[in-house]
Amino acid sequence: MNHPATDCILVINTGSSSIKFQIFLQNPELPCLVKGQVNHLGAGALFVAETQTGSRVPDLERMTLAADCNQNDAIRFILEWVAAYQPHWHINVVAHRVVHGGLKFTRSIKITADVYAYLQTLNPLAPLHQPHNLAAIEIISALMPDVTQIACFDTAFHATHQPLFTDYALPATIRDQGIRRYGFHGLSYEWIVHSLQQDEPELAQGRIIAAHLGNGASLCAIAKGVSIDTTMGMTALDGLPMGTRCGNLDPGAVIYMIRELGLSPAEAESILYNESGLLGLSEWTNDVSLLQDSDQPKAQFALDYFCLRAAQLMGMMAVALGGVDGLVFSGGIGENSAFVRNKIVDHLALLGSFATHIIPTNEERMMAMHALSLLEKI
Helix, strand or coil: CCCCCEEEEEEEEECCCCEEEEEEECCCCCCEEEEEEEECCCCCCEEEEECCCCCECCCCCCCECCCCCCHHHHHHHHHHHHHHHCCCEEEEEEEEEECCCCCCCCCCEECCHHHHHHHHCCHHHCCCCHHHHHHHHHHHHHHCCCCEEEEEECCHHHCCCCHHHHCCCCCHHHHCCCCCCCCCCHHHHHHHHHHHHHHCHHHHCCEEEEEEECCCEEEEEEECCEEEEECCCCCCCCCCCCCCCCCCCCHHHHHHHHHCCCCCHHHHHHHHHHCCHHHHHHCCCCCHHHHHHCCCHHHHHHHHHHHHHHHHHHHHHHHHHCCCCEEEEEHHHHHHCHHHHHHHHHHCHHHCCCEEEECCCCHHHHHHHHHHHHHHHC
């Protein structure tokens, strides 16, 4: 039986080793039709997909992709799989998560050649993410040249910050060249605000500390639904210790690593991004489920360190807000580790009583909402 074409929104979140996607029906309710991902790019890529109800979608072609599968191969495979799975789905727009929008883009935007060129200039500010985000845009342009593409930015939610929360204590000649705090995980925090407005409208008008705790981790101080401060700075390296990133670090330590230890800038960058955080502290893994079940002292130390630093920086967020009415946990660790949540909350007893919530992150749905809104204006 032939079905009439159904307009859909494809949301893509492209990283260095994985590509996540969701497809939403293009209507005001935005029901999610299917979601999936390709993991382990370049190392025996694996494709999985499931319906929104959690039912695993039967394999139509193959689940394990070529060992050398890259972003181009994976996106092509996803598009071919969708076309085979539901031929009547017509992808009308593709929304991309783009980590950095710089000072120029403070809301989601249709991608043009000029937009793309500007986003490329931001690659040094997010070297782990931005190049892969932009590569996906280029790949879709080649495979689907007529489709509308939209960029949704992780920095946009923090565009409301005042200079007290964005400026570094550096000379103006340096600050004027873009050395400032931007903040990230904005799509996740925007979803938290949206969810609170739906389910806890009174709390949504209060003072919230939102904690996006995953392999990348940050905090956000939110007052009446507006971002006031956040822990990440110019890059996604700052703030909390993370899975493999160091978080806050004396800048003099980086100078020492390069000048005295003889590391190249690229070597230092790799250590700070890929070998630090929970992995560096435990000397074993960045997997919190393994760390919390381990009796090894270094594993316990890594978690103690992570939880203490999270609580300390939550104190900083509370100062920015002038108090706290609610604490919201999100992200893979925040949603799934009661051990980490309880340890952090125990540290915060001095702040008095406040509501604590868990809100599963849904950046993809937030992106679909932005895409739908933009489509209505195009």
